[in-house]
Amino acid sequence: xxxxxxxxxxxxxxxxxxxxxxxxxxxxxxxxxxxxxxxxxxxxxxxxxxxxxxxxxxxxxxxxxxxxxxxxxxxxxxxxxxxxxxxxxxxxxxxxxxxxxxxxxxxxxxxxxxxxxxxxxxxxxxxxxxxxxxxxxxxxxxxxxxxxxxxxxxxxxxxxxxxxxxxxxxxxxxxxxxxxxxxxxxxxxxxxxxxxxxxxxxxxxxxxxxxxxxxxxxxxxxxxxxxxxxxxxxxxxxxxxx
Amino acid sequence: xxxxxxxxxxxxxxxxxxxxxxxxxxxxxxxxxxxxxxxxxxxxxxxxxxxxxxxxxxxxxxxxxxxxxxxxxxxxxxxxx
Numbered sequence: 001x002x003x004x005x006x007x008x009x010x011x012x013x014x015x016x017x018x019x020x021x022x023x024x025x026x027x028x029x030x031x032x033x034x035x036x037x038x039x040x041x042x043x044x045x046x047x048x049x050x051x052x053x054x055x056x057x058x059x060x061x062x063x064x065x066x067x068x069x070x071x072x073x074x075x076x077x078x079x080x081x082x083x084x085x086x087x088x089x090x091x092x093x094x095x096x097x098x099x100x101x102x103x104x105x106x107x108x109x110x111x112x113x114x115x116x117x118x119x120x121x122x123x124x125x126x127x128x129x130x131x132x133x134x135x136x137x138x139x140x141x142x143x144x145x146x147x148x149x150x151x152x153x154x155x156x157x158x159x160x161x162x163x164x165x166x167x168x169x170x171x172x173x174x175x176x177x178x179x180x181x182x183x184x185x186x187x188x189x190x191x192x193x194x195x196x197x198x199x200x201x202x203x204x205x206x207x208x209x210x211x212x213x214x215x216x217x218x219x220x221x222x223x224x225x226x227x228x229x230x231x232x233x234x235x236x237x238x239x240x241x242x
Numbered sequence: 243x244x245x246x247x248x249x250x251x252x253x254x255x256x257x258x259x260x261x262x263x264x265x266x267x268x269x270x271x272x273x274x275x276x277x278x279x280x281x282x283x284x285x286x287x288x289x290x291x292x293x294x295x296x297x298x299x300x301x302x303x304x305x306x307x308x309x310x311x312x313x314x315x316x317x318x319x320x321x322x323x
Contacts, residue, residue: 005320017287025314032317044288045264075264199323206267206282219323226267226282226312234320 001238002104004158007032007063009232010039010203011224013072014053023057025231030062033234034103039203039223040070040114040164043082051082055089064101066092066110070164070204074114094162096146098154109156111147115165115188115202116140119181144187151195158237159197161218163188164204170212171222172205189214198237246272249300253277256299262291268309270296277305282312 007029012022029036038058043050051073058065073082083093092099098111118125118140127137151159166172166184175183183205192200193216200214203224210227212220223233250272257265265288268281277300283289293307 007317013284017285021285022314025316029317032320045261072264225284225314229313230315230318232317234317236320236322 001157002106004035004103004106004108004237005033006035006037006160006199006201006235006237007232008037008039008201008221008223008235009225009228010164010201010222011041011070011206011226012038012054012057013041013044013225014057015044015050016053019053019056022231026057026061029232033063033232035063035101035108035110036061036065036232037110037160037162037201037223038065038067039162039201040068041072041203042067042069042086043073046073046075046078046082048076048078048081048085051078051085054082055085055091058086058091059089064092065090066094066099066101066162068094068112068162068164069114071114096143096150098150100154100156106158107156109154109159110162111150111154111159111197112162113143113147115163115167116143116185117165117182118185118187120169120184121186123180124186125181140185140187144185144191147188148191148194151192151197159195161188161192161197161200163200163202166202166205166208166220166222167192167200168212168214168220171202171210171220172208174207174209175205183208186215189216189218189220192216192218199235246274249277249303253296253299256295257292260295263288263295265292268292272300272303275303277303278308279305280308282310284312284314286311
């Protein structure tokens with residue numbers, strides 16, 4: 001089986017002031033990678049106008065582009081519009097679902113969505129007390145359940161989870177520990193560990209670190225642009241060379 | 243003089259909630275009458291907008307803009323998993 005080259009980035013935070021800049025960095029990506037994953041916070045304010053900039057920057061690449069939204073993309077309540085604009089531009093947008101991409105006979109399955117927070121085992125919120133607290137935790141739990149089903153039904157040779165929020169603390173190192181509950185949740189890792197995956201890609205933690213691992217042994221990579229400091233990073237799955 | 247702790251919190255909140263910025267990752271430290279802004283953004287315009295919003299949220303204080311620009315380099319070496 002041929003190796004797969006996964007390009008990944010998150011937190012590109014595009015807007016009219018950056019139009020054209022990111023696109024330039026994607027030149028030649030088809031020679032370096034088989035697919036580009038974009039882990040949310042595509043925009044800064046979540047406006048339709050910014051959504052159009054993102055679509056223009058990512059459209060018509062010679063490799064498939066798979067994206068999820070991030071919290072910034074929800075800020076102006078136009079998340080559904082942004083998803084439509086991106087899909088019209090040929091970008092695969094995962095909203096708690098999965099997609100299978102054939103790459104030279106190898107089936108790459110990608111599952112995921114925005115994700116959400118709540119914290120990490122032993123130091124996390126639970127569905128108890130005020131309705132607002134319950135709603136916060138329930139949102140993450142329901143997302144994790146949908147991901148679990150999406151992964152379970154996914155028939156692919158390799159599986160990747162694409163998220164905005166983090167599944168582990170490892171990749172948050174550098175962020176203030178007090179805000180960890182707003183940066184991710186162990187429920188996301190638990191969903192991936194229960195069904196299995198080759199890689200878990202996320203963003204959101206600009207001051208975090210790139211590399212981590214879930215309790216079940218799935219490699220985690222924080223590809224937030226300020227963390228990787230490159231237009232994207234390429235991860236190779238199952239091969240001796242790239 | 244207002245407690246620096248609350249000034250820093252107000253500036254941080256303004257940077258997150260003001261539509262000109264919506265920046266969550268900027269560190270704000272207040273020491274006496276000095277405000278220090280640290281973090282990374284993508285372009286010069288955003289760097290200036292953050293300073294403007296911080297000045298409005300902390301009138302009378304001196305704002306030091308120590309925010310740097312994210313340098314987006316060409317893709318580097320691949321990692322084999």
